Amino acid sequence: MNEDFQSRVTAAMANPQNMGELPNADSIGTVGSAECGDMLRVWVKFKEEGGRKVIDRASFQSFGCETAIAAASLAMELIRGKTPAEALAMRGEELAKDLGPLPPTKVHCTALVEGAIRQALEPAAQPAAAPALSSAPPTPGAPAPSSLMDSFNKPDPKKGGVKVVFLRESEPPA
Ligand code: FES
Numbered sequence: 001m002n003e004d005f006q007s008r009v010t011a012a013m014a015n016p017q018n019m020g021e022l023p024n025a026d027s028i029g030t031v032g033s034a035e036c037g038d039m040l041r042v043w044v045k046f047k048e049e050g051g052r053k054v055i056d057r058a059s060f061q062s063f064g065c066e067t068a069i070a071a072a073s074l075a076m077e078l079i080r081g082k083t084p085a086e087a088l089a090m091r092g093e094e095l096a097k098d099l100g101p102l103p104p105t106k107v108h109c110t111a112l113v114e115g116a117i118r119q120a121l122e123p124a125a126q127p128a129a130a131p132a133l134s135s136a137p138p139t140p141g142a143p144a145p146s147s148l149m150d151s152f153n154k155p156d157p158k159k160g161g162v163k164v165v166f167l168r169e170s171e172p173p174a
Pocket of ligand 1: 033036037038064065066067068106108109112
């Protein structure tokens with residue numbers, strides 16, 4: 001692994017941005033890597049701006065490696081102010097471009113970030129999207145999951161858990 005890449009990851013890890021649950025999020029995306037077992041959740045809040053729906057804030061939690069956390073930290077800032085369609089057009093390496101060229105063994109880490117964003121945004125990107133934009137609508141009366149850890153404790157979507165999509169390196173997100 002080259003030193004430039006490692007020092008950029010270390011710098012991003014030293015002060016990660018937008019980490020943690022986003023209260024009252026409009027949408028949530030959770031993905032896992034079938035390759036390494038790491039997981040990432042993204043929360044997104046929208047706002048109206050100039051007649052367009054744009055991303056007001058995005059945050060993340062991860063059971064993942066340093067690269068995934070550093071890439072997610074950078075990506076949450078990059079997608080702010082973008083429409084769902086604009087954010088969905090960004091690929092993992094673009095979302096983490098400030099880390100520089102990725103070692104081949106770390107490409108899937110940024111795919112994890114892209115996948116979680118995609119999971120959160122795809123319902124919102126549809127023209128006929130319903131006002132409720134969660135990728136896993138909560139069951140009425142069930143408490144909303146508040147963290148990635150909560151989802152492990154409440155894996156049943158009917159009890160507040162959230163569906164986790166596992167990505168395979170050979171099958172990048174659509
Ligand atoms: Fe799996 Fe980084 S090693 S996400």
